[in-house]
Amino acid sequence: MTAIIECKNLTHSYGKRLIYENLNFEVPKGRILGLLGKNGTGKTTTINILSGFLRPQRGACKIFGDDIQSMPASLRANIGLLIEGHVQYQFMTIEQIERFYSQCYPKWKKEPYYELMNKLKVAPKQRISRMSCGQRSQVALGLILAQDPELLILDDFSLGLDPGYRRLFVDYLRDYASSENKTVFLTSHIIQDMERLVDDCIIMDYGKILLQQPVKQLLETIHCYQFETDEASHIDRLIDDNELYNPTCLGKKVELYSFLTKDALVKKMHDVSIDYQHLSSAQVNLEDAFIGLTGKY
């Protein structure tokens, strides 16, 4: 499958604070990829690098095979960019902004934009500065749809949106991306939205990528295990195990996440001499998996 985005050996730090080192990932054509990570793990840094507004200290990112920092300007017509907060030119009305962008992009299709605007029931002469964040998000989305790019980069698309607008945004985007075979790279701080939208996810931890795989595969293979034990202090024996994620203990109840099967976990606990009772395994959603893999703190 052709990679639309290729990032190799990305290294970046702010002053002495290293964000990540030698980060590698690819985004194949036609996939919706969500970047998940706790605050400070480098999500915004990655988005900024991908959208060309940050030069990484080492490594390179290519989009459509061209280095982002030196790509021909015309290639940007094929990249739709949603800036955090659904920022658009505040001084224009929805009609003026469409007129402006239509002169910039050769493949411009104004129909999807006005279709969305009609749903919002806003007057064509309404100024963007007087719109709610939700309305603005639809304007920004409509403009991206009208631009008709091959790749969409969306920075925290759910920021400031109420559940209704979030759902509207997600549904519209999902339908559009799947019907037009578009590639989407996005971040959001609301993981339920991601689950509804993304095909693949990258989960970042401090300084590294924890995993990159299809969401479906992740949710099928990761398990949340719960059991009880009288020797809670022995849980320390599991903490350093690379195959067990974030074991936590509340009274006698222990919870941990792992890609291991139940039998494999039983054997592991036997090996480290932990007595347990009522071992159970539960299906998890993406948010549980994210917290399970990266921890609550």
Added chain:
Amino acid sequence: MNRIYQITFVIFIAILALWQLPWGYRFVFKKQTQTTLPFMLFSPVSHEFSYYEKDDQNNLIGKDLAGRTYTSNELDSVLPLFYYRQLADRHALPDTIAGEAMPISKIKKGRFIFRSSPDDINGPITPLYMLLESEPKRLDFSFPTDFFRCTNQGLEFIDMKTNKIKKVKSEHFTQTLKAMGCQFPIIKLHSNPSVRKAYDNGYLMVDSRHQLFQLKMTHGEADCQALILPKGVEANQVFITEYASHKSLGFVTDMSHKMYLIDAATGTTHSIDIPGFDPTIQDIMIIGNPLIWTVRIQDSMSTTYYGLDAHDYHLYKKKVYPNKQNSFIGLHFTSWKDGYVRTRWN
């Protein structure tokens, strides 16, 4: 490409730093090193430069360069032509000074101050000139209703009200000057276009062959005379004078910066016994009286005082004070030598 922007930024900073840092340095340190010279006058009595100075208790003490000290009253007597009012008040003004009878009327008539600064010569000017009627019907002078400009062909008078050229007047003045041997264009001219003066000497003009002329307007007619320069002397800068003594028409410097006084009665020039005065780079002040001229010439290198005999302008004495040189070179845009803004290194 970004390198180019960085270079332009560095150039910008360099320009501003070269301009402001030396200025800041001078602002902070010059006050400590600057010495101001006292106001000195040459005495016709002691034949020495004399001046007032403040002592530690802020009292004024008279001094001279021979090392003598004076009380206030004594110094008034050493410089009687300068402090004649004080002496007259005390009935201490002598009848004769340096062997010459000196009534107050003579002192008043013979006193003058002449000043010129490079700024006056080099600074920007608007090349339009006003020629006053030298013998007005009423006693007071009045401003003319026209300007004149100097063209390659002659003088061109412009009516102020209509902004139209006065052809007849222009032709008349041009032809009168030509008849005196003037070759246009006029390259230097000077006058005192004031209506608050006792009499009018009109304009001193230097033509393209560096000859010297005086032009006045008398009863509406051109009144012109060619002034006589010593053989081989070419006029350079001219300065009109209209002093109470009526003795002089003005000063002129030649191409080698020799200074002359133009005698009003004869139209001839008298050499002034100072080594040189270049009005484009030197500041001059002459404080004159019937007996003595004290001349102070300043430039960036030094300040020199000359004491001259007011009768024949020969030199009695001079004193040179070298200026402290500032070795801190910087970029400047303005200068006391002219009124222009331009790039200069000094």
Added chain:
Amino acid sequence: MINIQYMIRPLFYKEWMKTRWFLLLTFIVLVGVSSYAMMVFQHAVSRKGMEHLLIMMLMRKATLVHLVKYLPIGVGLGMAIVQFVPEMHKKCLKLTLHLPFVISKSIGVMLAWGTLMLTLCFASSFLIIFGTLYGPLPSELLAQSISTLYPWYAAGFFAYFMTSATVLEPTWGWRIGYVLITALGLRIFLLSDQPFAYTHFTWEMIGLIILASTLSWQSVHRFKVGHQD
């Protein structure tokens, strides 16, 4: 490679949207002040006579245009603010830089808009002054007034470019540096009000303006590679 002519239309449209009310206000103020200055001149002529006025102009080096002195600087400063503060609001500049145009050319077109509009505003003010004074004043006195005006207009362009660079700059440290350069630079343009004082400084003024204009590209480059406080 997108040809520059395709950039000009949309970018000029965007700049027009931002600046149109400011331009209208500027036009009214500049034309108003210039007209007022000329009315003062005509009033003085009718009260005291042309001769008196011209003699005063010649002797006192009066220029009749002192009312206009700080206006071009204010206009240049305001134009840059109106044009570029909306771009920096919530980092809107990212949208402009993401357009499928060569970034340096986009910045050039935006600055060209400002330069063009300032030229039109200053030209309208200049034409009112020139038109009023051309007939009654001898060419020397006309030149005396005009020679005082043009460094002020040049200062307006300098203020525009420096303020643009300052607003577009992403970090406060550099912004403060630019403000200092602006203040010192403007001082150079206002060193003398004497007529003809800047006669031998025309090329230097042009040089300073060109230098100032390049700083906006530097600011945008720094924004583009991610400099921030």
